[in-house]
Amino acid sequence: MTADPPPDTADPAPRRNLTLRDVSEAAGVSEMTVSRVLRGRGDVSDATRLRVLAAARTLGYVPNRIAGALASQRVNLIAVVIPSLANMVFPEVLAGLSEGLEGSGLQPVFGVSDYDPGREEAVLYEMLSWRPSGLVVAGLEHTAAARTMLAAAGVPVVEIMDVDGEAIDSVVGVSHRRAGREMAGTILAAGYRRIGFLGSNMPGDHRARKRLEGFVEGLAAGGATLTDAEFYTGGSSLKTGRELTATLLARQPDLDFLYYANDVIGAGGLLWCLERGLDVPRRLGLAGFNGLDLLEGLPMRLATTDAARREIGRAAATLLRERRSGVRLEMPNRVLPGQTIRQAPRPQAPGPSSFGKLSGR
Amino acid sequence: MTADPPPDTADPAPRRNLTLRDVSEAAGVSEMTVSRVLRGRGDVSDATRLRVLAAARTLGYVPNRIAGALASQRVNLIAVVIPSLANMVFPEVLAGLSEGLEGSGLQPVFGVSDYDPGREEAVLYEMLSWRPSGLVVAGLEHTAAARTMLAAAGVPVVEIMDVDGEAIDSVVGVSHRRAGREMAGTILAAGYRRIGFLGSNMPGDHRARKRLEGFVEGLAAGGATLTDAEFYTGGSSLKTGRELTATLLARQPDLDFLYYANDVIGAGGLLWCLERGLDVPRRLGLAGFNGLDLLEGLPMRLATTDAARREIGRAAATLLRERRSGVRLEMPNRVLPGQTIRQAPRPQAPGPSSFGKLSGR
């Protein structure tokens, strides 16, 4: 009581991490009270609270959540597994998710699968071992083991981006098949007939595949077929878009429309076409997919389909906050006609509402 | 007392998570043996190992790392805090980091600060509460509390991207001040004299600020000054680059060089200039910063400085794997002259090595 100077003078260095007990001793209250103060739970007198907070701050105490999580059987983490960060689409979804989780006490933690199902499985296993409160995973295609793990996780699982397939639990996304079909309809309505597709043939990119399938269906429904297609492997870049375009047009000079698997290669293709003085959109129409911001800065506005990325992230966040399961949420994916699809030759309702929405982005 | 009927018959579902004990019972060995098998430690007979693995797989057991980490006082996580995912620079650093960590057993976990020091502090606190084995944080500027936390973390801390300032522990990056100076030198050597700067004035973007400072120093060293500058707030986009350029050139039509704070707005500016038929690089020179892939797809190759993003990530990974502390690693940042800086008017050594390196990207 009298002279109790902590004799720990000149502690050399290998500083053990501080524990609740240290704060408890410094503040002169039980560990339990410290715990309560630090979590803002239960009734604690103002005097005690202030004493505890002061002690904690002075010592530089950082709670050990590992112990806390083990004791409480609760973890404030949401595990998120996406295929890639290089593709701007995913950071935007993550932004929506983070926004949506704000204030919930839940923290997103990200893992990257590189479009590899095996890696995805490994990353999921790793994340599940931390017993998160929820899972977000891109797409509906996973290894059997991954599906089993997810189904058995005992917490809400949200599959995002795509709704074409069977969900494990909840799913929030757009229909890529429908997006492809609708773009085909738009293109045919504008009078284009010799149509080419440019995209990746990465085996793991199921959404691009479904878009192409839907596109071909849509063409068929309008009595048309895909004239030709050109594929690449690896990441998407403006440069890739240019090269693909050059290759495809060299082979098929009389194509009158190019449908790109995404906006980035579409933008590259657009730049290439404009440089060569091709008459876009009259002689040659173009369209991409995603509705990226990038398109706003190009010389001409590329037609695209908005994939509602941010909204998907937010919706997933809402499901997780509310601990909902088994929800299916298909977001509308709107065709943004931009300036690279000519007006329909016949005077049919040109869809002024679409243009209205365009300005909204 | 007698009739106290919580007859927990027919447990409906709230499936308790599996534990080592479950596997232990299924395999007929002690929990300890199961633990050894699952971690691949110690000597276990093949027969036992196989039995344990089979049991674990059949049950779908996923180890609880929370308990494991608490017991072993070791966590295989590397906490990484970056300002933004929207800025392509950071995903590339993360990619380098992930690559570098591969096979080490260490797992990066990402947090985003949105260029807000307060948020950075909060995210760091959150991550430190999981007791990671290492920290990676962008930049050298942090709140006092954050610096204290990092210094007290007791694990290696690597500050990345920037080396201009005082490090807490290790630092890996480029000198943005030097990058600015060198670009100024390059521009002056090419004979440009009426020079404008375009960039963000976001208070949290210290690297952009240092680049500008170095740039002004470099101009001064060459007897020149900055003629004018134009700033924006918010994210970088092609569109922003266009608008900034239009504004600045409207105010200062006789500028002969525009130095952009980054490649994205630089690319927007370049497109704008080319559309208006400005004579780039003779009448007007342009340069950005970062060395993004994006530049490869533009009609003309924008001059820039390579910021060695991926290499920074890999180097940070190496330091963390080796548990090194107190290392300072300044990566060389190379000016890539591209096609938007004209050749020097006087025949002075045009730096063929630079061009050689250019092809290397």
Place this chain on the structure above:
DNA sequence: GTGAAAGCGCTAACAT
């Protein structure tokens, strides 16, 4: 090669 005991740092549940 395998097992038993102790405890990591915290919180739930129940005192008081």
Place this chain on the structure above:
DNA sequence: ATGTTAGCGCTTTCAC
């Protein structure tokens, strides 16, 4: 409003 007790599920350490 504050304290006490008993674990959370695993790994460390030491026995056998």
